[in-house]
Amino acid sequence: MSGHHWQGKRVTVAGLGVSGIPAAKVLHGLGAVVTVVNDGDDERARAQAAELQAEGISVRLGDGATLPKGTELVVTAPGWKPDKPLFAAAAEAGVEVWGDVELAWRLRGLDGKEAAPWLAVTGTNGKTTTVRMLASILEAAGLKTAAVGNIGVSLLDAVLGDEKYDVLAVELSSYQLHWAPSLRAHSAAVLNLAPDHLDWHGSMEAYAADKGRIYEGNRVACVYNAADPATEDLVRAADVEEGCRAIGFTLSAPGPSQLGVVEGLLVDRAFVPDRQRQAQELAEVADVQPPAPHNIANALAAAALARAYGVEPSAVRDGLRAFRPDAHRIEHVAEVDGVAYVDDSKATNTHAAEASLAAYEPIVWIAGGLAKGATFDELVRKSAKRLRGVVLIGADRELIRDALARHAPEVPVVDLDRTDTGAMPAAVREAAGLARPGDTVLLAPACASMDMFVNYNKRGEAFADAVRELAAERA
Template sequence: MSAPLEELTHRDADWAGLRVLVTGLGVTGFAAADALIQHGAQVVVLDAGNDSEQQQTQAGILGILGADVRLGPEHTLAWPEDVEVDVVVTSPGWRPDQPVLAAAAANGIPVWSEIELAWRLRPRVGAAPWLVVTGTNGKTTTVQLLESMLRAAGLRAIATGNVGTPVLDAVQHPEPYDVIAVELSSFQLHFTHSMSPLASCVLNLAPDHVDWHGSLEAYAADKAKIYQRTQVACVYNVQDPRTEAMVEEAEVVDGCRAIGFTVGTPALSMLGVVEDVLADRAFVEERRTSAAELGTFEDLARASGGDGGTAPPPHLVADTLAAAALARAAGITPAAVREGMRRFRTDAHRTTVVAEQDGLTWIDDSKATNPHAALAALRAYPDIVWVAGGQLKGADVDALVAEVAPRLRGVVLLGADREQIALALARHAPDVPVQDVGVTDHGDMPALTRMMDDVVARSAVLARPGHVVLLSPAAASLDMFPSYGSRGDTFAAAVRRHLGLGEGG
């Protein structure tokens, strides 16, 4: 038997013989099982899937290493009575009311996220500090910006968590990192109990994943867990008072500061904007009377593919300020923050400029798969031809349409739930012209290509010089496209064909 769970706080503790049930054999589940086996634990893995080649390969590898891997839905419907378990390590896709996890809770068996396990598998001495980010939208952009700033400072740093590389891989890398930037979902935070980050941030909060959490209040409570035990700075969004309330209620390390970020003028202990300058009034000695310049809109504008002549969208500015606050909490200089901004490029399909021609700007924001994400992009431009629609997943669009109605110069609708958006437009923007291109069967790429050519042609008719044609669907893509990326790529290709540009833009 291993040491008691409360003593398993670092990789050099006695993990040998720990009996672990790993639920889920995705990227994180495989990483968790592999790490635990390496440290001598006895591992049983459950997953409902059994037909993917990748799962079969992973199951085979873990079997060779000594794990008991059980694939198939029958293994996930009830607690495995033939297994002695000290702790469950679960993947983020498993809801707390899933039968196996519910049984663990009923029997008093602790459940850890892979984030909790990763925190406990750091070295006893010299572990890299964590800078952690959550929020409904903007997490990936923020941790990637943060990584760029940290690297500009000469640090060996990585953006990890939901952004791609499992945190477990980062903490166990043979060449240790100086600092780790971690993107965390509410799912991961739900089962995380002992993490103590150097600095933490909640970017924003909007209704999402209520089916997983059971209520908006439970969703918010899990997001708020990120602030617990923070050591240096809890970073909150001045424009979202709920995030500041989370900081006020958090139990933090003595001396930890509350640091706000705002796209307005910063007050004391905040980062914000003065004209076109990103300014720091939190991490400077004379912050009552002065601020440090971190960069300008021009430094940031090219991040989303623009030419630097127009201001970056406000949500990108907000994400940059949040990243800068975390970097400054880690001791990064203003010069390195600025250089990190200059080097940074947003991922594809996040307010990415596809083309600028004849006074029109065409923007791919296909990553906006819910109304809150679309709102961030729609707030960024004064005159918009909006391309919207897809699977709303039960989300309400009335508040979104009501807020952005004054900015809309035309709307082109597509996808399964386009009628819901059309009704909202009729209520809140009755004078805005609307075009409906319908829905195409999922996976029929020639038909989807023709449909998107139609979308672009109709958008061009509605648009005037100075307008932005914005694909920001406010909905998921799976009613027609394999992914939001495929939807964005199809739109961008249609724009280039329409404008007579080469495939590269």
């Protein structure tokens, strides 16, 4: 798509913020006539609007429902729900709606140079970790890369900036995929599927379908989770290029066209000359930090995408060894009186909490927050045998308490009946009272944090501070 295409084109950008403002500036710079519409009209929005207006971009605050006259294209922030009136008006007028990912995809190669291919990752949980692992592996292979998309460098900066990349490791949310109809990745992975954001998508089927868009048009490999049949179903449904392969990853011994684990080794039976009889060692399980089961699965998915791109086994090993996860993802905080304290505040839904709980035993579990419509029976039933005790905090803690009464009635439960930020030190002290040497006190809330904290980072920091205070007292 050449720069001439945009001269005078009337584009409406829906939403201010981390994607809307860069999109508006880029389109304006290409010569488009840009109008930004935004639902909010608060002090922050007015400041953002003033910044854009100073560059000659029109902004309408407090009116995100009306399609500006003459609009030829809408570019939306990914979080705007598909049922908003603006999009209904666009559909009636025959106007396309793109997200920021679609815009970035269409603008690749605008400078006339060959565009870097995309290795794309989505899933309910593990996206950020897997993409950062993938970027670390690609860097170890000597490739110029960046972790982009729903993480790190913005996609628009990556495709239009002065930095030229060999390949991009791209994290994509279901929201972003919904608004990216023409995306065609080199290779892509869906890590897992569990109910999430159903209020936005409307149903589990619609959520899964949006995740599955990541496979459309893949050239080399569609990577799926062999333990999650829904991800393989998405591969089967995808329209891919001739010769594109389905590549599974598993925590068990791999079959042909899979990556898996054998006697403490990560091995490849997909990208080898004779996958019926041959396997290639990639790394040791110990090279993955932390070596929790779901993190090993993330490493295998990252390795599969890197191998699909032609990366050598030694780079997989070196990249995994160099990688360190972000804070608040199964992060060991301290050991106090023989009890390990682990912060997995990022476990904001039941699927993530289940993976976290599966990594330890016995556990004193700190849980609760905003349930976002989730139910907890399956999580508690699967994890009951690992639980030494449970400490509950947050607005929707009674949902977890009721599930514990049904499926783990013998497990001691402390219900703090609190939603203030000061509840976390109390929760840590209650957990310490339930724990025995050799146990793990695990913050894996299975809920969002906004009832008590600004975000999951602040929740994790409060937990870590409380643990360090406990350690200082008992030193």
